Amino acid sequence: MAEESKPATLRRDPTLPFQRMDEDTIVVDPRTREVHLLNETGARIWELLETASSVDEVAEALEAEYEGAAPGAMRREVEAFLAELGGKGLLLPKGRA
């Protein structure tokens, strides 16, 4: 019997300098010289990704914090956001330094 696969987890790249500013967070990627501005929710996700987390774990944490999120909507948004961060090279799979 095959072992049940664990959901993939991601964490933010710990080498990237960032700064909280009001509700937002600014992330600088020196490799690409790009400056990313994360809004309040994005900043909270960035915070959660200090430790490796799956999409479900992030979505559940946000659903607990933000009232009124439609079931499933939060997960889709988190998934899209993490894909965007991953596409910009700001995330690492669990285990990578």
Next chain:
Amino acid sequence: MSASRPRTPAANLLLSIGGVAGRLEFGAAPEPFLAQVRGRYGAFAMPAAPTVDVGFSLGLRFETAPPPADMAAHYAKTEAHPLTVKATDKTITLTRWDFSVRLTARRSRGRTEWVGAGRCRMSPFSLDCILRVLWSVLLPREDALLAHSCGLRHAEIGVVFPGQSGLGKTTLARKAPDADDVLSDELIVIRRAPSDGGWRVHGTPFWGDFARGGISMRSWPLRALAFLAQRDSVEMSPVTSSESAQRMLECMLCFQTDRPTVERNLALVTHLCSEVRSVEAQLTRTASTAEIFGKLEPHLGRDVHRQVPTFSPREMISEFRSFLRKHELYAFSPKGAGLRPYVKAGDSLLIQKAEKNELDVGDVVLYWSPGRTPDDDVLRCHRVGTPLPKGHSWAHAEVLGRVSGIARDGRSVPMPGRLDSLARLFGSQVAMPILRLAGR
């Protein structure tokens, strides 16, 4: 057979840009090249006194190179050796196909001075690149930054218009009715003043298209960051501090990618953008500066027209020099009774632009003697032919002008005959009135 051009012996240039002074010691170079260098950086040059605290001292050996015969090979060489900047707490190295420079840190009197040497192709563009990079490395270490921006003085304040190439920095600069109000059309310095914590904007000699610009070292209180955007109508839209920081970081000149430097820059910019008002300046190509500042007015705060003293004696003397260079003659009314009976109430002293080689024995001159810090610089009067005060030397001073007369009751009267006494009085009494009155 071609005759070789005469080469001028080694020359020194002491520049102060954005409050950071740098000493350049050039190897032998043809006079036309050195004249070009002095022309570009002249407004930011100061008397090369050895006592001045400098951020760096750099000896540069110039290398001549014939025009490339094979352009393809030349382009391949430039692409193979792009600009590389490495800066740590101990060394700074800059290399490119046309220059190579290395400086090391020396700690002295509680401050760091970078000392080094290098070689540079004898091209003003190569030299300019070295200087831009050096200042971009050193300024953030002093709570300051070099940014791609047009800087304009408006009344008694400064406004910075950051923007990448093509967003209208030069166009905006060219619209200014008074060219002296343009601090730069390409790179400006923003610096936190150590004395009051406020932010100030400084002009630079780094203008686009290698245009000669900038008139003095004077800085102005920074009231707004107005990020450039090309639109169909002129509007100013407030932007949040975080948006402002993101845009400012994109405009900041920085060649280093190491984490400590990026973190320092990030902290510097977030402080700046949380303390200075920011707007998006949506401009049209035809908008006048009057229209632009009319729309900006609500974002500039109060007391835009309130006169403020120059930030340091060095900035004041530099600005005074710019007036004399431009107008040849400058009159000011000394306050107080220190010059009586030679100068009566309501009189103005007439200062005429003069160079060292135009002076005669007996002339009373104004000269700039730099001190260790910008606050230590002094502007003094002296009668030519008499000994200079202790610690002063003509080799390390710059003559700005000659006291040519006194304006009294609408007439110009010659200087009194007792020049000795007047010069003695000037030495102690005139410096501060000029400090106060040289502001526009």
